[in-house]
Amino acid sequence: MPDRFQTLSPGLDAPASHGFAVTPHDSNDLSEVTRALYVGGAGALAVVLASGASVTLSGIAGGTILPLRLRQVKATGTTATLLVGLV
Template identity: 40%
Template sequence: MPGNRFSPYSLGANASAIGSYAITPSDGDDLPEVIRAVTLGGSGTLAWRGLDGQTYETAALPAGTYAVSADRILATGTTATDITGWV
């Protein structure tokens, strides 16, 4: 399970990010830290495992930033490129 620096604090959904990192989608590896949003540099679909343990997949999205709470970005189902995770 990845680290979650939000666990001891009550950060609202609209709180600003406190860090970011590049994401390489993987079906087997957790993210190093839970994310609260992603930026897609290139359009496409996004598949992730939410904090509830369920997997989700979007329809095609344009490049941009989206609110997503996740501990894994899945390779299967993700076609978006240049992904940044925000914590």
């Protein structure tokens, strides 16, 4: 299948071109820093941003895409489920 955009460099505002399942863990980094995070099941997220700042986001609805550059999703404090890292 042709990809008309394969020669262009994607910016951070471009659509994601890859995704991976995210399993929250209190010390392991994600396999790569995300461009966004898909939250399939509602809840809270305890995350470490690419900058190293730790934040907890609560009241996230299922089916939400959060445009966050994440380094980690912590197990402690995360109740959201079905997480997918988008890059």
